[in-house]
Amino acid sequence: MSDLLPSALDLARFQFAFTVVWHFLFPAFTIGLASYLAVLEGLWLWTDRGAYLDTYRYWLKIFAVAFAMGVVSGLVMSYQFGTNWSVFADRTSPVLGPLLGYEVLTAFFLEAGFLGVMLFGLGRVGPRLHFVATCFVAGGTLLSAFWILAANSWMQTPAGHATGPDGQFIPESWLGIIFNPSFPYRFAHTVTAAYLTTAMIVGAVGAWHLLRDRMNERARIMFSMAMWMAAIVAPMQLLIGDLHGVNSYHHQPTKVAAMEGHFETERRAPSILFGMPDADAGVTRGQIAIPGFASLYLTHSLDGEVKGLKAFPKDTWPTNIPLVFWAFRIMVGLGILMIALGVVSLILRWRDSLYDSPWLHRFAVAMGPSGLVAVTAGWTVTEAGRQPFTVYGLLRTADSVAPIAAPAVAASLAAFVVVYFVVFGAGIAYLFHLFRQAPEAGEHGPPQGQPVRTAGITPAPGLVNRETHGAEPRQARIRP
Numbered sequence: 001m002s003d004l005l006p007s008a009l010d011l012a013r014f015q016f017a018f019t020v021v022w023h024f025l026f027p028a029f030t031i032g033l034a035s036y037l038a039v040l041e042g043l044w045l046w047t048d049r050g051a052y053l054d055t056y057r058y059w060l061k062i063f064a065v066a067f068a069m070g071v072v073s074g075l076v077m078s079y080q081f082g083t084n085w086s087v088f089a090d091r092t093s094p095v096l097g098p099l100l101g102y103e104v105l106t107a108f109f110l111e112a113g114f115l116g117v118m119l120f121g122l123g124r125v126g127p128r129l130h131f132v133a134t135c136f137v138a139g140g141t142l143l144s145a146f147w148i149l150a151a152n153s154w155m156q157t158p159a160g161h162a163t164g165p166d167g168q169f170i171p172e173s174w175l176g177i178i179f180n181p182s183f184p185y186r187f188a189h190t191v192t193a194a195y196l197t198t199a200m201i202v203g204a205v206g207a208w209h210l211l212r213d214r215m216n217e218r219a220r221i222m223f224s225m226a227m228w229m230a231a232i233v234a235p236m237q238l239l240i241g242d243l244h245g246v247n248s249y250h251h252q253p254t255k256v257a258a259m260e261g262h263f264e265t266e267r268r269a270p271s272i273l274f275g276m277p278d279a280d281a282g283v284t285r286g287q288i289a290i291p292g293f294a295s296l297y298l299t300h301s302l303d304g305e306v307k308g309l310k311a312f313p314k315d316t317w318p319t320n321i322p323l324v325f326w327a328f329r330i331m332v333g334l335g336i337l338m339i340a341l342g343v344v345s346l347i348l349r350w351r352d353s354l355y356d357s358p359w360l361h362r363f364a365v366a367m368g369p370s371g372l373v374a375v376t377a378g379w380t381v382t383e384a385g386r387q388p389f390t391v392y393g394l395l396r397t398a399d400s401v402a403p404i405a406a407p408a409v410a411a412s413l414a415a416f417v418v419v420y421f422v423v424f425g426a427g428i429a430y431l432f433h434l435f436r437q438a439p440e441a442g443e444h445g446p447p448q449g450q451p452v453r454t455a456g457i458t459p460a461p462g463l464v465n466r467e468t469h470g471a472e473p474r475q476a477r478i479r480p
Contacts, residue, residue: 009401011409012084015416019076021376022420026070028375031145031191032198033063034138041131051217058218058439062431064119069427084409088390088400095161095169095177096151103147111140145191153183155391157251181251185244192237193378196338197371199229204368205435207361218439220355227354231342237335242297249298252392254312255385258324260294262308268292269306277321282310319387327380334374341367
């Protein structure tokens with residue numbers, strides 16, 4: 001009977017997977033949304049068009065909620081390092097500790113320092129300084145992604161370190177650690193995915209409101225900007241993903257073999273579109289494949305040799321090959337749909353019917369969650385494909401877990417499941433409440449407070465009116 005119960009290792013892995021998936025949803029949205037807000041505010045300052053300010057304020061409320069949930073959901077990650085993965089924390093702390101510390105000292109402090117100004121300061125500090133604060137928050141989210149992905153990429157392709165006598169990884173070259181072989185590709189791929197995730201959500205919300213009021217100017221702005229992002233960035237993501245895949249093939253060949261469902265080493269290796277990998281039998285059953293295509297995109301030669309899983313010891317194969325295989329196909333399939341959405345939007349834009357095609361708007365609404373699903377699937381490929389290692393090729397997952405009993409992990413896991421579904425379920429429900437509210441002229445964002453007044457100087461009526469309605473000039477007058 002005890003053999004049927006999950007071990008402490010299984011429970012610890014599931015707990016980390018559960019919490020990191022919840023956490024990753026929010027930064028994947030807010031990284032792109034912060035940059036989108038900076039663009040909207042910049043367009044407002046540049047054009048004096050009030051609809052940009054209304055759209056900015058509409059999404060600022062949503063950003064505040066999503067950002068808060070991202071911060072809260074991330075707090076438990078360090079908790080789990082100390083309880084469930086203490087051996088991993090001890091072995092990797094000389095490398096990962098400083099990287100995560102740099103993230104706090106740079107990105108988090110930058111976000112925390114300017115977030116309050118961004119959320120509540122438009123009526124207090126003036127438009128230009130407020131725009132600077134918005135840009136700093138957007139830069140902070142990207143800087144946070146830089147350090148987190150540097151740490152995670154080192155776990156995927158470790159470099160720039162030595163191993164001490166007690167088994168700890170000792171830094172030798174911080175440039176080698178940070179800019180490890182997979183980092184540039186993973187950083188570009190992840191940030192681009194975050195921008196597409198935001199574009200799909202913004203486009204879905206804009207399309208939802210266009211279905212109800214085709215003349216809503218703010219909904220038109222949302223939809224148009226999101227479709228530009230899909231049309232331009234989604235094809236770029238395909239190219240970045242190809243470069244990332246080739247890099248992974250050279251540095252993590254077992255991961256790529258599992259992604260492709262390849263067990264045998266072959267020339268003119270097929271690209272298996274669908275099938276069911278069977279690790280015990282060493283074969284992918286029921287294949288639907290394109291002959292030679294995998295060799296083309298992995299080796300850039302139709303006659304290139306692609307190594308299969310049988311070329312490597314079986315104890316280094318990913319633990320759950322079907323999970324890696326199907327998660328990869330979900331990610332790629334959704335990426336292709338994003339490209340299709342962008343191409344169709346370009347055609348309809350050229351025909352001057354972007355806002356007059358309800359079927360396109362319904363397509364965009366249906367694609368709303370596609371970015372979140374795609375980044376979750378991609379993260380699953382990344383992490384499940386690295387197994388059975390926490391530090392690829394150097395530290396096994398089974399050797400990383402803390403000496404903790406299964407009932408203790410099960411209790412904390414149960415608490416996490418209950419709290420997460422209650423707290424974040426309520427937060428997501430509130431986000432959908434905000435999404436359903438139509439963007440309007442004179443849109444109210446978070447409370448802005450009263451404009452700054454100092455001796456002998458008051459904001460001009462035009463400035464106050466512009467900040468309220470986005471329609472008037474922003475010059476301030478000095479009273480005699």
